[in-house]
Amino acid sequence: MIDMLIIGGGINGAGIARDAAGRGLSVMLVERDDLAGHTSSASTKLIHGGLRYLEYGEFRLVRESLKERERLLAIAPHVIWPLRFVLPQTRSPRPAWMVRLGLFLYDHIGGRRRLPGTQTVSLDGAYGAGLSNRKGKAFVYSDCWVDDSRLVVLNARDAADRGATILTRTRFVSAARDADGWRATIADENGTREVRARTIVNAAGPWVADVLAGLVRRNDRPGVRLVKGSHIVVPRLYEGDHAFMLQNPDRRIVFAIPYEGDFTLVGTTDEPWTDAPAKAAIGAAETAYLLETVARYFARPVAAADIVWSFAGIRPLHDDHAADASAVTRDYVLDLDTDGAPVLSVFGGKITTYRKLAEHALRTLGVAGDDWTAGAALPGGAIPDGDAAAFVRGLAADHPAVPEARLGRLVRAYGTDARAILDAGGEDLGGGLTTGEVDHLVRREWARTVEDVLFRRSKLGLHVPDGTAARLGAYLGAI
Incomplete structure (x- = not known):
């Protein structure tokens, strides 16, 4: 029992x-x-208070979420890290005073300690890079990114x-x-x-x-109210480590987030799901909606053919009988x-x-x-003094032949467990994925398939060369 x-x-x-x-x-x-x-692998990859929830009067939820943002950042600094969000006012359906009031509450109701507060910036500077309209101002606030x-x-x-x-x-x-x-x-x-x-x-x-x-x-x-949320990944739309929170004319919010170095993640949609629960995929109307948002804000044109990856998930929300799926x-x-x-x-x-x-x-x-x-830190999260850069330098000293980019990826995925993975060595299956790393994922993290390794335990599927998936599949079949 x-x-x-x-x-x-x-x-x-x-x-x-x-x-x-x-x-x-x-x-x-x-x-x-x-x-x-x-x-849980199809989110927008954010640890956040939910700025837009203030508009629906969800003050308790936002306050609790902001408090949790601080706690999670402390216990999992390898898979969660701070991110600045730029909220342009050039095409905002909300007046600037309303947005600034919301951001004032966002900065103060959750006991913020670790992250910088909101500032007002001009879009003709670094924060406007990549936008088609760089006139006017924007608000810049803090939240966190997560490898969900x-x-x-x-x-x-x-x-x-x-x-x-x-x-x-x-x-x-x-x-x-x-x-x-x-x-x-x-x-x-x-x-x-x-x-x-x-x-x-x-x-x-x-x-x-x-x-x-x-x-x-x-x-x-x-x-339960089922709502589908979909995302697209496109070649990088702008320079800089910040994200954008984009306001559409229908008052819905879409994020554009730096992703895996070479890409930008754009999402999410809110579509009612009326069928039985199942594995979800992005629909044509959702793809068009996200591409229209990109075209509305960014200088670089993006077409459906430019999408390198997409994913969708069904959110099981408590049914509060809201008329609009975005407001549930x-x-x-x-x-x-x-x-x-x-x-x-x-x-x-x-x-x-x-x-x-x-x-x-x-x-x-x-x-x-x-x-x-x-x-209590999650596995790999007890990085000495919380200094990930110093930890990477220590790994580089012990493994001078390993490229710095791979060291950084391993620390961001595994934290202090990166040392054991490096020490295990193994054959390179392509793109820096070694059999030693795969062994760790199988023995300690329940990975069993190519998709488990390349798209859930990592996002190496966006980077590895042709042939890696086949070699990985053969290796997984042999162990």
Whole structure:
């Protein structure tokens, strides 16, 4: 009998597994695909308060998110780092005074300590590089960038290091209550088996309502609103390390973010999803909308043929009955059913608040123990003095033949674990991906496929030469 069975290997499931294992609970997490295989790897890659949520009166959510932004930056500085956002007023549908008031609140309601505050700049300077209209002013504010899928994996790793069992490619089939708890059936490539658990946590993301209906067979539980968000990646649109927050005439927001050195990430859309949950892909109308946004703001023309990659995810938002998909709350709701053994279901939420959501979930379940995750670094995050540049220099001294760009990539992905990966050596499969790094991803991070390695554990799929994917596939098949 285990204490907790968690269904879903996205950010919420992994975060709850980490927190629960750290409190001494016996935990099993099952994920039918790969960790972060769906929504949690298809975000806009931001740890942010959500400036636009102020417009919808979501002050509590913004305040909590801003507080979490500071905490997450401290515990995962290798996969989260500060980013300045430029908000041009040249085509803004909102008056400047309204935007500045929102930014004043944004700077002050979350107890900002580590990041610089808002400033007003002229677009004819460095912050206007790449824009077609460089007249007028802009506001520049702070948030953070995150490697979303790696954040999920690091939480799962920390949970496993603390005793949790993490099972990927393992499907939750069914469960029924008995006098002692739950009898659950799970299935993988080797067949089905039964798991006994005192509590079930339903963190199935877009499938949360379906799982809950199968568990409690009641229709009076909270609803889920599925909204598809899509992104495109194009060749770099401008110079500089800053991002842009672009306001469209329909008042929707699109971000343009420096991505993987050579590219710009543009997104997101907000499209209602009315079909059954599934693996999502960008639609033609969404592609056109994002390309129109680029054309509205940037000097460099971009066509559909220039898109090097696109991705889409289905966000499982709590259904607050908002008419506009863009206005649906990003806050979370925890639903506890105690008609017998407890099942806790997670509706909504965002990456930024996953850690706080996990604390709230365990408190709702009555789990004892102190809240601990805010001050504990995620694997690889304990970089000496927080000085990543100094750590890279130390690695360079020990591995002088390794290019600086690869050293920087490894530290940004693995933090202090980069040293062990470098020491492992191995054959170069192309683009700096070695068999030693792949071994680490397989043994410690549950990678099993080419996509796991090249697009979730890393974004090397955008960089490696032709032939790397085939060589990687052959290597994975042989180990």
